[in-house]
Amino acid sequence: ETGVTQTPRHLVMGMTNKKSLKCEQHLGHNAMYWYKQSAKKPLELMFVYSLEERVENNSVPSRFSPECPNSSHLFLHLHTLQPEDSALYLCASSQGRGGLKTQYFGPGTRLLVL
């Protein structure tokens, strides 16, 4: 148990559906991250939120929309996804976003887009 929880753990959706992934951290951290892990590829950072403000967005398609209502919760809203978006989506948190920080990861949501 790392103190970072994600729901749901598995999700199957069609290309016209709208769904949301949820992440919650119980560590008192003030920075949260969304990562995408596709098969046989390195982790890709999607979004970073620090103090509830989005500070990085690595050219992620607009069909992924993040929301960070407070420092403990992070959402990833999904709409009109493509089959190539099928992957493991990982949430992480850290205390602070600069310097020597360790990110703590949740268990991930395995997404399948049909």
Add this chain to the structure above:
Amino acid sequence: KNEVEQSPQNLTAQEGEFITINCSYSVGISALHWLQQHPGGGIVSLFMLSSGKKKHGRLIATINIQEKHSSLHITASHPRDSAVYICAVKSETSGSRLTFGEGTQLTVNP
């Protein structure tokens, strides 16, 4: 060429063997992380290094800043050590972003 290279990509060992996984990087860094990913996707942070050596149980991580190289060692390996081990670096200029290697799949047979 990736900024972070790991070797080997796959490693199979017998229980009890000493294991070494290597990570080389090409940028100046402020920190290097070793992560463990179990089947099902969950990732656990093992070590964060900026210099020298760290030890936790049967795991040892070392880093040589001048050579831009880090190693993860597992002593007396066990089947429960089977996982993907991932090296990630935080560059001096990237703020909070981590750049990840492709991972090393370790299988320890009983």
